Amino acid sequence: MNHGAPGVIRWNDARLHETTRASRTPNVLWRHPAWICLGASLGLTTLGVVSINLTAGTNAVGVGSYALKQLIFLPVGLLAASIAAAPHYKWVGRMTPALVAATIAMLLLVLVPLVPEWIVKPRNGARRWISLGVADFQPSEIAKIVYVLILARYLRFRKNYRRLRGLAPPLALTFVPMALIVIEPDLGTALLFIPTFFAVLVAAGAKLRHMALLVLAAAMLAPAMYPVLRPHQRDRVHAMWNQIRGDRRNADSINYQGFQAITLIGAGGVVGQGADKSRAIIDFNNLPEDHNDMIFAVIVNRFGLVGAIATISLYLAWIAGAMLVAGGCKDPFGRLVVVGLAAILGTQAFINIAMTVGLAPITGMTLPFVSYGGSSLVVAYAMVGLVWNVAMRRPAYLARKSFEFGDDD
């Protein structure tokens, strides 16, 4: 075999080296920080099942039906995680355009009025769900992951986003799914895309001053967007403002849910109420969606401030675990996918908690891993699977570290 001139590594030499290395060390690593994400996810799911069970009411015997279903969804979620982790993430990257096309098709499908109701069943005036017979799923949930994949794929080898003009294409990528989801309407999910966009761009090395400029522009545009909001959305903004000020005028009407959530949270105290008392308080206070969007209020009522800090810490641990995975990865696509997933999951968790504690208007948004709901849980575990996917792939030996630019701003 001709190795050429000494000191010069030829293409086929590098390939040979890789092949040799691959034959001596396994491609799949088992010691990696994604364990933190999985541990945090399981911890949150456990907390979720316990809390969902508390919402079964004082007359429930044994494990409540929602909690039981959630337990059944857990293996499905783990299966989804395994499926997401199995193929190499680069292969997933290559499949991304096809996934984008399929997702946009599904997002369009739910919006087409002529689609029969056995396929798309409107609920409360919203068209978000595609019926699978045994269960319904929301294309917007898939869209969250696919958005991260396509954004990461777009940015992986580029540098143009370090110019202000270069931010336009990724912004366009963001507004397409957002617009389709806003029309459903599902403003809450749509809003997740913005922080994710910023997080991925920040991680990819976009200039911070450009980011700040965008935030400033958004802040200035926000009041102008107010008239575009639908009346019920405006009412919720008003209600939240009243709630923050302690004005109870809407406590029995539009802000009933918000006030009930705060009541349950405050009633929890520092260490929470006993199981029976908490179950009774939750049962008789009739908090709407207590097993679902408002599950954080149930957690705090049962486990108090300690439970709240534990929950927030588990999310921070999840995010930190994902950041460690991203930090350990050299591949630009892998890095951005993990950062994007961490951002979207963290943002969803934080917005959900913020609306439950009365710091954000109430929107229909689940608390990942914790809220009752099959598709939410499966998608969240699929994210875990993708983080695992990146974490357990050994980086290319000679790969150049990506997104290393000389200046931060």
Added chain:
Amino acid sequence: MKTQRLIPSMFHRRLTLLLIFFLIGGAGLAARVGRLTIIDHEALLREAERRLESSRWIETTRGRILDRRGRVLATDRPAFDIAVDYRVITGEWAVIEAARSARRSAGDRWAELSPAQRDALIDAALPEFTAELEGLWADFAATAGLTRVELEERRSAIIADVQRTANSIWERRRLARQEELSRQRETLVEATLADVARPIREQRTPHVLLRGVDDRIAFAFRKLAERRPGLHINDGVARAHPFDVVEAVIDLSTFPANLRQPGERSVTVRGAVAGIVGWTRDKVFEEDIKLRQEATGLAPAEDPGRYLPGDTVGSFGLEKQHELTLRGERGREGRRLDTGAIHRVEPKPGADLRLTIDLDLQTQILAALTPELGLTVVQDWHGNFTVPVGETLAAGVAVVDVRTGEALALVTSQTFTQEELTTDAGRIFGDPVLAPAFHRAFDRPYEPGSIVKPLVLAAAVGAGAHSLGARIDCPGHLLPGRNDIYRCWIYRDRFGFLTHSQQVGGPLDAVEAIARSCNIYFYTLGRALGADRLAAMYRDLGVGGKFGAGLEAAAPGFIGRLDGTPMEPTDAIFMGIGQGPVSWTPLHAASAYADLARGGRHIVPRIIDDGSPPIQRDLGWNKAAINEALAGLKKGVNDTVGTGHHYTLPTGQQRIFDVPGVRIAGKTGTAQSGPIFGDAPEGSARPVLRSGDHGWTVVLAGPENGPYTHAVAVVVEYGGSGGRVAGPIANQAVHALKRLGYFDGVSP
């Protein structure tokens, strides 16, 4: 630069930045939860636990109203309310049942039938159910003891009431809907009633058609409910008035000769205290809620005595004036939904009102006023020139205890029972002449007339306007050379233009002036006192002021010109004989005479004995003048020259007061009055329904050898002569006092 040195990789620095961002967010959320769970914990836990408690009200009982001897005049008693489903009341039930029946009979074919075919089937089934409803109403009326007309009126009233409520709610819903739609579509959108006219709660629930029935009737309705639709027999409370209809025994041998009958007679007396006790209603008005809130200073949510729909509310009389005292507070039974623990706050029953009124005295006096016995009917010997013989007269009687100032009886001749409030409302509230809704003893003021003369004497001497030894000549008229104005009552054609001076052979002293009721003597005193001092005298006697407990709604009387202009000397002259710009009630009159008997000490009259000492003050009257006045009063009824001594019947003279063993002093009077007009079409003159003078008699009575212990004042509207018409009634009141032992030295 330092950061770059710490973390050489830019990507890692950015990851760190993101992580810090999330950490800050997490800390912010934890801080918010910390605030809620630490600072706001107590309040929010209370709020959350409030919902763990299921509670129900425990009904209280309204306080009783008792007479001075402890007899229960008004009380709550357990009873039953008979309610009927609203759809049955409206008749809609028959249509619904007919539709059900038609659907049943059509079976599976129903879905294939056209609307017209369905309607035909329903129409065919309808008569059966209409007949069922007709049977229900016939049975209902028979069981309840109502006429069909009365029952239909009650049904119509409920339908009208519910419809009013529904219209009000629907209009509110319509406006809210309109606002919501307009906001959503950002343009004005008109909402129609059809958008919001869903049945309200009252249109789906039973309504009470018959309240407060006893066990027997409730049992009959229970049997009826087994075969008739929509009937509900609910536990309830009824306000009972055990003495609303009573039998009183009266001695007719003490009546004027031509009305006299031998021995005693039992008379059915209806509603003897209804005008005092008042009545309640089962409908709460906004005004009730507002008044209670003002009185208690409590918001409805904090007030255990707050009104709930269907509560009993005082509507008139003491029931209304003392609503706060009588009402009581509900109790509450709370049950913890999680533990089952029960927490109970006992209800506070309403406080009793103990009256100073003696039911026996009240009923005996009222029995004497029964028109069938003749005292309140115009007799030919009354000499009434304005009201035809045989017409019923309205009278009021007040009896006051001299020692305590308490009213022992306040009687009005036109009474009604609690039941008659609904069955005979037309007479009670619609008769403009006899007007039973007005209580003549304290509710309507009249000019005092001559009964005020002894009081004017006491006041004039007390004020230094008249010397007790000074005699006054009665030439028949006050002003020399003017015999057409300020004349004495005796200086008339029919008395041969006599004067009192001619009768007594010179100027009159105070005793003669009072006994003979000389106008000239008191014109003179009135002129000497002046209008202001006379007004002060009336005010001192309580006119224009407030009575004591239980008489909050009594007429205060009036002093001064109606047009508000200052009184003039002419007014003072007339006020000296109880005419002119002044009016008072029999209660004022009896109280004023009691003041005289007390030696010039005024006690504010009351009818509720709440244990507090009476409010009293000295009037500053001259004691010698008081004695002279009392002597004049005594002579006035005991000497043949007195105006209160006798009346003349076709059979001869008869003494007005003939109660053996009782010391009597008194005065009669006649008060001018405006006529009562009836309604007339616009443009035509209103007919005079009744006109003439009101007749007064006021007496002080006591044991033969003791002080005067009781004051009795009687007014007979348009009765004319005080002595002939009011006198015999006052005599019967004194008889009743004696019969009941009031002159035996121990007040019952």
